[in-house]
Amino acid sequence: MSGGQMAGGRLSLLSAALVVARRDFAAILLSRSFIFFLIGPLFPLVVGALASGVGQRVEANAARPVLGVAMSESEGTAITGAARRLAPELGEALPELAVIAVVPDGTRIDAGAVLKQKQAQVSAVLSGTRAAPVLTGPKELIDDWRGPVALLAATARGEGPRHYPAVTLAASASVPVDNRIGRMRTAQAGQTLLFLLTMVLAGMVLSNLVEEKANKIIEILAAAVPMDAVFLGKLFAMLAISFVGIAVWGATIGTVMLIGGRSLAELTSPAVGWPLFIALGIAYFAMAYLLLGAVFLTIGSMAATVREVQTLSMPVTMAQLMVFFFASYAVASPGSALERTAAVVPFSSPFTMLARAAQDSDLTQHAIALCWQAAWVALIVKLGAGLFRRRVMKSGPARVRPARKGQAAA
């Protein structure tokens, strides 16, 4: 070789990170562990489904849409009585009824206003009389309930299948409670998916670094490029791997849903719409993973053995679980101080903000949140790299034995 003929030059931080990322990406993609990575999420999904106690709080409220009854006492009693009589035969084909108001005979109630009240917790309102029932609520829902309500009214009037009164439909423009609850469900589904993905990936990036230390390669990397670039490279590689994983999982789940005749439409459409929600989901997933991954990398870089890694990462894993539960709990109280705190705390922020994307259509907050989270990623990577440089790579101290007397004299 001829001396001094360089074909390259000094790498920027990003270029150096990409060199590390490219190697890791190719190595993981072609390894057997990638197969385990693909099937790995099945296990936490099962565990997650079993342990989603917090989710049940929302789920319980969102189980069945409720039709609020706001009629005079006699009319209301007749309708609920008819429902009781028909229930054994028709079961869930009838809406679940709840008397929300008793109005004086001949008085009309503003059903639209009732629906707007959060406390009402009903999806539509039945007002008017048995002879002229009025159904107020979201168009799709009242269209579905038109028949059952006509049947209820006819039964209440004792006319059975002979004569069905005309049901007046009043479509509501406001966001119904059903939608809010549905969006909470969408938000929580997003949060759970985000959490499971980040946990799987953060664990993998940790194993990757420990393996690297075991292979003694870390010193070659640290000598050639700044440790920040090593950390970033490893995080990027695993992120890219995760996108491959998500594509595979997405395609698989999509196919299964299509075969089963189901679709995303079963979840209520998020406030920002599905395309943007998915885009934000990917962005928040990236941030949640980068935040957690950076912490795990810092731990991995300081631990000498797998046992040490397990010991050190346990509290972080537990803390991450707490953060997830915190964010899940906060999503049930949109706009509360708790929810705002969860949106600001870096580790719970991606989960909370994704939930917000499901419930609130304002996009500015997402731009701010993503910048905020990215700043924290940079800070943790910097701190981790600094810790590595200060605390790792120490050689053994000198163990020069004192000279024995005889030898010293000689």
Add this chain to the structure above:
Amino acid sequence: MKMDLGEWNAGGNAAQDDPAMPDHRPLAIEARGLVKRFDGFTAVDGVDLSVPEGVIYGVLGPNGAGKTTTLRMLLGIIDPDAGLRRVLGSERPHDVSHLIGYLPEERGLYPSMKAVDAIAFVGALRGLPLAEGRRRGRALLEEHGLGHAADRQIRQLSKGMAQQVQILSTLVHEPRLVIFDEPFSGLDAINQGRLEKMMRALAARGTTVIFSTHVIAHAERLCDGIAIIAGGKVPFAGSVDLARDRIPAQVRLETRQADGPWRSALPTNARAETKRDGSTFFYFPLPESGIEPLLKALVEGEAGILSLSIERAGLHDAFVAIAGEAAARALEENPEEEGRR
């Protein structure tokens, strides 16, 4: 921990004060007062180094003396707690990492990588495009008789071959400065010889080679300059000749007569040994006035000179004199190295 970076003028340039070291060349490495502490233990305690470009420079000391920590600070793997470092003119070693090659003491490569890819990857880390790295890697492997192993995975190679691949990976980007940490450990005699040859070839074409070792013979054979390091300090830095000159040359004189008026010409600390055949050996340090006045007095006094030799001190003796008996014994025992072998 706050770093005390001090000022560049704090120390002298040992290389420029040393007649045996090339003083016209720019410095590849300058270090002033480097300090590194780990958990209250001072691993490196005020190290000064000046290494001119294009020389082979040895960092000599027992295990745990601070060699690796010093090299890691020079490479930017770890930051010093105090002191200054300048590598190829830059105070930020990573800014010139594309000009540096490094072989760590603890060897390691990705086991699933092919040899040629492992070399190219290290080159890529140093700024060499991957395709060019593969081309050069293949050429290097061919040149060193490992062409047949280019497409084999590292895990399929013998330990010695893997070690050679790693050494080649430090050179693929044609660095101006190569730092080897204990490069000879784990190599058999043949490969040690090959490595020595490679180091000389690198220096011959202007590459600065710095290596740490606990084997005095390697330093003595290869180095233009050395830094002796013990207990985290550098009690000596300069040429091998300068180190040897720390101990005066020893005169070994054999005379037919055991005594006579000429005895007064010998230094008072001369040690005498009379042999059975009546001849006498005298051992004493070479007088500052040189050998000629003594020789004249011996001839005039009819001492009957049978033999006279002047023996220059070896690097081992110099090491003992400079670093002390305990450090020298640690250097020889080197239990960790023996354990690895």
